[in-house]
Amino acid sequence: MTDQIDPSKVTASRITISVDAMGGDAGPAAVVAGIALSAEKNPDIGFILHGPVEQLKPLVAKMRGLTDRVEIRDAREVVSMEDKPSQVMRHGKKTSMWSAVESVKKGEADGAVSCGNTGALMAISMIRLRKLPGVNRPAIAILWPSRNPQGFNVMLDVGADVRADAQDLLQYALMGTSYTRNSMDIARPRVGLLNVGTEEHKGHAELKEAYSLISDHAERGNFDFVGFVEGSDIPGDTADVIVTDGFTGNVAIKTGEGTASLIRITLREAFTYSILSRLAAIFALPSLNRLSKKIDPRRVNGGVFLGLNGTIVKSHGGADATGVSAAVKLAFLLAQQGFAEKLAARVASSAPLTQSELDCVPTEVT
Amino acid sequence: MTDQIDPSKVTASRITISVDAMGGDAGPAAVVAGIALSAEKNPDIGFILHGPVEQLKPLVAKMRGLTDRVEIRDAREVVSMEDKPSQVMRHGKKTSMWSAVESVKKGEADGAVSCGNTGALMAISMIRLRKLPGVNRPAIAILWPSRNPQGFNVMLDVGADVRADAQDLLQYALMGTSYTRNSMDIARPRVGLLNVGTEEHKGHAELKEAYSLISDHAERGNFDFVGFVEGSDIPGDTADVIVTDGFTGNVAIKTGEGTASLIRITLREAFTYSILSRLAAIFALPSLNRLSKKIDPRRVNGGVFLGLNGTIVKSHGGADATGVSAAVKLAFLLAQQGFAEKLAARVASSAPLTQSELDCVPTEVT
Known part of the structure; x- marks a missing residue:
């Protein structure tokens, strides 16, 4: 990302982000102010903005230089924070959130951002984008302030699914590693599996199973497995990627x-x-x-949905312009890196891994 | 507790706390300094101190006025932080930890404090003191700084058992309520059940079952059930008692x-x-x-084991004199209140509760 406009680059690498203007606590004005901030800083970005056109048009017009960078898609309905995901899946086709995901599905946009209801956004993303082959449960990954040199750790799942078995936890380790490599400058991330203690005999049976699965995949996955970690390691410096189920992860981040x-x-x-x-x-x-x-928290705003055919960034519901802009920047960065394709390759490469394959030469996939 | 010595009171209400001098990170000197602090502030307290007599005797002698308040019990072995609970259960009879719990079992002491290995302490406590009738899984309750007027919330279980079913969570609610009433000035505690959202449709099936069980017992148990709460409510002001399984609770407090x-x-x-x-x-x-x-954290040092025949307080492993003294104060306070007996009555009163009993007039048990 650069602050200076280079016309040749603009046309060559323009990346379009689909943005749900509705559903955040601060309303569409904060979302439009957020994309205006991003547009100002980044000449390579364009937007498709979803919501009631009569509300969005004047908001966009007020922002200098934004009109020709934004295409407005009229969507008459809004998903509220109280709506159940199952209802939105059945009756939500006219909502701005559905429309925002649809733009990614159709290939019009390289990623989508929404401040709305997390459960509904995940449900719509699952049915429209579909899971990557080999992924059983998609996950939401966030960045958490930490004592590591990069200043953050990646943690997943923080709430896509309240359950995860050993195979899911392995997938989270692989997806989290790929996400870390593509969003930070870390060639060989250290992965930790969240437990109530670091000793190998601790925790549930499925955690012990996940321990050996992740351990077996570390070499081929090009990451270091540091074993079990504790809650205190989430903001700590012993691992870059913290793997857990969505129930524990959600409680942990909210406690923090x-x-x-x-x-x-x-x-x-x-x-x-x-x-x-x-x-x-x-x-x-x-x-x-x-x-x-x-x-x-605004600086690291954005939970990324991993394990789908496309990049969806969930911004905090209470995000202001700075927060929205941070989520847009994350979606842009991942699109620019071709993250969705890399993640698909990573998951596909690990899917058929069997005991006999564990001795194979590692393939280089980021 | 009073700072002035009233000789008539000393003999009448002397409470004896059994203290494991070994196993803490700071060694027996910190433990002895801690009990000296407590002895200085509180004329009604006496101690049985467990560990190698040749180490403890000079430490106690150095503290003014402590010798005649402390009885030393020679114990030659020490439970380390690395010892597995199962090994300690089989081979730990000569340890200071075992000896400290034994004093409660024999009725020589009104409660015990240890800074040692939590898993081992729970294992020894379970086999020596036994579970209260009606309790399936004992729990560890802690105080957590919060925005409530009392400055703290009670949270349980924070790691006695990695699993809890709906019936266990109900027991935690009852035990947590009783503990809150006996350690703080709250007549009708508000109980919250930890989940990933406050909506009733969220979370695991066993949480939904626990929701209706706890709800059914609120009137008879003389507490308010505020329903599901989130991680952010642990340091918040929506509930006084936070109920969860030991896996989630342990990760949450360590993340905090x-x-x-x-x-x-x-x-x-x-x-x-x-x-x-x-x-x-x-x-x-x-x-x-x-x-x-x-x-x-030193001010609220002390996890209390609930659901056993006797009061055991687990002090933080890294506790200094101030921390040890806080844990001793908690054990003293609970003994003074006759907490162990009240808790037994509370659990017994709820144990036989069936659907037909839900209409009964509530019995007053604290």
Whole structure:
């Protein structure tokens, strides 16, 4: 991504992102402001924007230089946060979310972004894009602030499916590795399997089975398996990819978010406690801002759906313009890397792996 | 607890806590320093201290006024953090941990505290103290910093057992409620069942079953059931008691601890970034100390084993004197309240509950 416009490059590598304008807590204005931010920074990006045209047209027109980068697709209905995924699957064809996924399905867009209902977005994505051959359960991967040099770890699944068996956990390890390689500069990611302790005898039977499956695939998958990791390793530096089922992953990230939010509130209270502490806050402001920036969830906004024929990025429901722009940037980056194709190749290469194949020479797939 | 010694009270209500001096990361010196702190603050407490007598005797002698409050029980072996619970159950009879639990079993002590291996402590406690009638799986409950007025929530199970079915989750709700009533000033605790969303259709089948079981018992159990809660509610203010299985609970608290620790490190970096920020840190110190005190894990040190015939408090392995003293205080408080007996009555009262009994007048058991 570059800040300077190079006309030859614009036509050659223009990437189109399909964006669901509706369903976020902050409404379509925040979404349009977000894509305007991305358009300003990135000359190689174009948009298909989905929602009620009479609402979207004036919002887009207000943003300088956005009109000729955005195509509006009229969609009359909106998926709400309360809608059940099963209902949306049956009756949601006229929604902006469905329309946004449809653009990826038809090949008009290289990826889609939505701030809406996660369950509904996954359900629509599953029936329209279909799972990659060899994938039983798709997963949602997020970036989590960590003590690793890259500043983040990849964690999956954080809520696509409440269950995962050993084979699913192996798929998550492979997809997470591929995602890490394509979104960060890490050639050989370290994969950890989330458990209640690091000793091999701990945890459920399916975790022990997943342990040996992932271990067997590490060489061929070109990753390091660091074995079982604990909750404290999610923000830690022992692994780059944390593999778990969607129930545990979802509870873990929400606990982490809640804890961070509690500390934020307590910190604010501590600095407004007395006149003296308010004064201290003024001096401390640059330091507090540095902290805030480092753990700002908006900077890493975007859960990526892995295991489908196409790239879908789920932005946080409460995302503002900065958050939407971060999700768009992620979708752009993955499209530019040809991530969907690489992931398909990665999963296909591992699917037929049997005991007899474990001695084969590793094939180079990212 | 009072800071002034009232001799008449000392003899009348002396409570004896059995303490495993070994197995903590900081060694027996930290444990002895911890009980000395407790003894200084609390005239009603006495100790039975378990470990190698030649190590413990000089440590106790060094502390003023401690010798006549402590009885040392010589135990030659130590359970290490690496020992498997199954091995300790078979070959651990000579360890300080076993000896500490044995004192509760024999009625010599009103509760026990250990900083050692959690799995081994639970295993020894289960075989020596036995489960309460009606309890299938005992649980470990902890206090977690929260936005509630009391400053903490009770969460269980955080790792006694990696599995829990609907009936176990009901028991956790009842035991957690009883613990909350006896450790905090909350007459009618609010209970939440941890899930990936608050909507009733979400989560595993056993969670839905547990939902209706707990709901059915709320009136008789004298608690409010707030339904499903999410990870973000663990440090939140929607519930006082968070019920979950030991796998999810363990991952959640470790994720929360890891996140808090990451923020602590980042905060320190932010305040040592430049000369100016170091200067700001001096001004900000009182505020930062207020934050630090509020989220200090040592203040709420102590996981309580619920569902056994006797009170066992598991202190953090890395506890220093302050941490050990907090765990001792918790064991003392629960013994003083007659918690073990109240819990037994609570579980017994709920055990035979059938559909036909749901219309009965609630019995008052805390």
